[in-house]
Amino acid sequence: MNKKKTDLRIVRTKQSIRKAFYELIQEKGYEAITIQDIADRAMINRNTFYLHYQNKPDLLDTCMDELLSELQQTVVLCPFHMNPFRLSRLETVMQAVLEHISGSITLYYAMLVEESRIYPFRAKMEAIIKGKLDEGWNPAQGDSPLAVSKELLLEYLVSAFMGILIWWIKNDRPLSAAEVSSQFSNIVTYGHLRAAGIAVEE
Amino acid sequence: MNKKKTDLRIVRTKQSIRKAFYELIQEKGYEAITIQDIADRAMINRNTFYLHYQNKPDLLDTCMDELLSELQQTVVLCPFHMNPFRLSRLETVMQAVLEHISGSITLYYAMLVEESRIYPFRAKMEAIIKGKLDEGWNPAQGDSPLAVSKELLLEYLVSAFMGILIWWIKNDRPLSAAEVSSQFSNIVTYGHLRAAGIAVEE
């Protein structure tokens, strides 16, 4: 029952390090940041940095986890029971994600667009989305001539999902979250031809 | 009409640098490579490297362009006139790409999977695919209720395309190029529900 009393100094220092780091990522990109940059911005000694993080990648990992756990929360809260492959459900998730991202848009921009050297971030996001889409999966009943593997389909959906998302960020959100989500759903569900308004012969 | 006689030494040196670089990328990943590594492997003086390339990113750029111009060739040769959104055409392109990649699979693996810090590569590949898909585009006639923006649809297709492609590489090509391409086409064209064998109500 001993509440771990973390030294206030530690909390303060860690906070200012992360704050500085987030700012710098958005300003100059991850690669260009030096530990000294972070120390300067956080107004601490460079040495102090090493008291709390192993190195730059370590800090990045921690920050990514922090950021993504918020996204995870957002996604978890989405109503998405039963069959997740129905139109409205997919649409709901995408919309929730897009709106959440809007809250930290420049940071997500830096993480996903500008500096995609920050590879693990995209991968981790995909894992989150994938986990959601995987809920309540129902395999094809019987053998449809078109039946595809579950893995491939999941990958397909997640990739398209992330692609649209990044496109949306990159282009400064040209459509509303609702519009994007709706169009995405339409293509996914009805196929690209019908979605584009082209008649499709059976 | 003066054939530029490039000094043989230059050709030799450049070749061995690139060869060394390709090998090292596959062995330890781009980030971990030092100029000295390249010089050692290419059996040249470290200084000589700087006689031909500015720095590591410069070398990477050159090599990427080299590699991607081959891909470009492959894609250009694909029969893909008229409306590119018909099933078989899309399938054809994907299959051609997958087969081409198979020829340098470990290198593509390093470029796209292992070390996705090499961001521009994926982006450039996407641009190539996108360019191909963009050929002979016909916008929706009339206003279908589902009509989506061309840009969004292109982004959707390219993202799903690249996602499947990377998935395929990452998982050590679990299906044949033909099977993957066919399944991809089915999902794209008929929507994920019907492709997965789930009845879709209109």
Add this chain to the structure above:
DNA sequence: ATAAATAAACAACATCGTGTTCATTATTTA
């Protein structure tokens, strides 16, 4: 074949960022 041109090698150097060590100072907790 030989001389001029130039690529490559070799050594040296300044620069920068990293990560560590250690003694000292400041702050917090008990």
Add this chain to the structure above:
DNA sequence: TAAATAATGAACACGATGTTGTTTATTTAT
């Protein structure tokens, strides 16, 4: 108020980068 410990500051070794000369080897042109 004392003990614990976080933060500072200086110093250091290390490794990689990119540059500058000088010397050697190879190639091209005469």
